[in-house]
Amino acid sequence: MSGRRADLAIVGGGLSGGLIALALRQARPELDVVLLESGEMLGGNHRWSWFDTDLDEAGHALMAPFRKAEWRGYDVFFPDHSRSLDASYFSLASSDFDPGLRRELAQDTIRTNREVVHCTPDSVTLADGEVIPARAVIDCRGFGPAHHLRGGWQVFMGRHMRTSKPHGISRPVIMDACVEQLGGYRFVYVLPLGARDIFFEDTYYKDDPVLDRSALSSRLDQYAREQGWDGEIIGSETGVLPVISGGDFRAFRREQQLDRMPQAGTAALLAHPLTSYTVPQAVETAQLVAANADLPGDQLAALLASHAQRHWNRTSYYRLLGRLLFDAAAPNKRYRIFQRFYRLDERLIERFYAAQSAPFEKFRVLAGKPPVSILRAIGAIFGKSQPLVMSNDRKAHGA
Known part of the structure; x- marks a missing residue:
């Protein structure tokens, strides 16, 4: 059975898919847009964060409809260096992403609990046999096995706790690396969501994508005890994200058929290669689609493939740093790279997270006494990291 013909159908109601639908609603409210999500809630069970300087005025306007946490300034802690920085920081939970989209989008746009079994540039087939024709389809499902890419992994477990008494934390801690380093660069990330609500x-940063839930849960218990926190656990999340340090993008582009099927989000590698932050890239892509909303599927595929190629080209520097992190530094000494980085100029740090480093800033990050062996650094620059491959049933998702 076939449904109505939509102008655009978006497969995947995560950050990228949701923001594309929102940008289309704001720019072209007359269009018939369908947003398909396999789960019950848009955005799944995730939290996305970004710095004020990651987005321009239009980008902040796109994110304005969502209820989110905001702080002025943040802290970092390392064994030999601690620092307070001034940039504003934002965080959005999927529990606020979902109602925000439902408020803003047309009532017939969102279709949750819809499993997609096949999609083409102009149609989507659901598990129940329904076919949704559309002028253009955009696949925004997550990152999968990528044999032509290389790098490591960011593995995490987060917990939202309502403490029995005020926790006393007023600013985010983006990195607390004063914890035991266990087989890779380890840090704890802390967000004070309220006087008695804390997310940590x-x-x-690991060489393999293994997520040991029991071990990570025990370490979160330990961290909470050390901070003097106790109370009720009201939410948790886990994730495995690719940290891309190299590869053959042209081969990846052919393998993923980016030129034939419109794709966005982490499936098209539209994320910061080193930090795995995705909000700036998701906002940029949403604005690009909204500005070209009348294109048919094949032309939209070409546009988005070129967009992904440009992003790959302009982020080569961050992949180089990823090779230094994974291939030049001993796993338990990787923290030294970030410890040194956080001694640099604050504006440099801001532009780094926005993936907009100026040429002299790129040089400055690498200049001076390196935190890794020169010989190992040279080997990492000219060598190859391990392939970014994980099993099909453990797809990574956006952060």
């Missing part, structure tokens, strides 16, 4: 996440 144990994060690892």
Whole structure:
């Protein structure tokens, strides 16, 4: 059975798919848009964060409809260096992403609990046999096995706790690396969501994508005890994200058929290669689609493939740093790279997270006494990292 013909059908109601639907609603409210999500809630069970300087005025306007946490300034802690920085920081939970989209989008746009079994540039087939024809279809499902890419992984488990008494934290802690380093760069990420609400996440830059839930949960328990926190656990999340340090993008582009099927989000590698932040890239892509909303599927595929290629080209520097992190630094000494980085100029740090580093800033990050062996650094620059492959039933998702 076939449904109505939509102008655009978006497969995947995560960050990228949801923001594309929102940008289309704001720019072209007359269009018939369908947003398909396999789960019950848009955005799944995730939290996305970004710095004020990651987005321009239009980008902040796109994110304005969502209820989110905001702080002025943040802290970092390393064994030999701590620092407070001034940039504003934002965080959005999927529990606020879902109602925000439902408020803003047309009532017949959102279709949750819809499993997609096949999609083409102009149609979507659901598990129940329904076919949704559309002028253009955009696949926004997550990152899968990528044999032509290389790098490591960011593995994490986060927990939202309502503490029995005020926790006393007033600013986010983006990195607390004063924890035991266990087989990779490890840090704890802390967000004070209220006087008695705290979100904290144990994060690892690892060579493999293994997520040991029991071990990470125990370490979160330990961290909470050390901070004097106790109370009720009201939410948790886990994730495995690719940290891309190299590869053959042209081969990846052919393998993923980016030129034939319109794709966005992490499936098209539209994320910061080193930090795995996705909000700036998701906003940029949503605005690009909204500005070209009348294109048919094949032309939209070409546009988005070129957009992904440009992003790959302009982020080569961050992949180089990823090779230094994974291939030049001993796993338990990787924290030294970030410890040194956070001694640099604050504006440099801001532009780094926005993936907009100026040429002299790129040089400055690498200049001076390196935190890794020169010989190992040279080997990492000219060598190859391990392939970014994980099993089909453990797809990574956006952060």
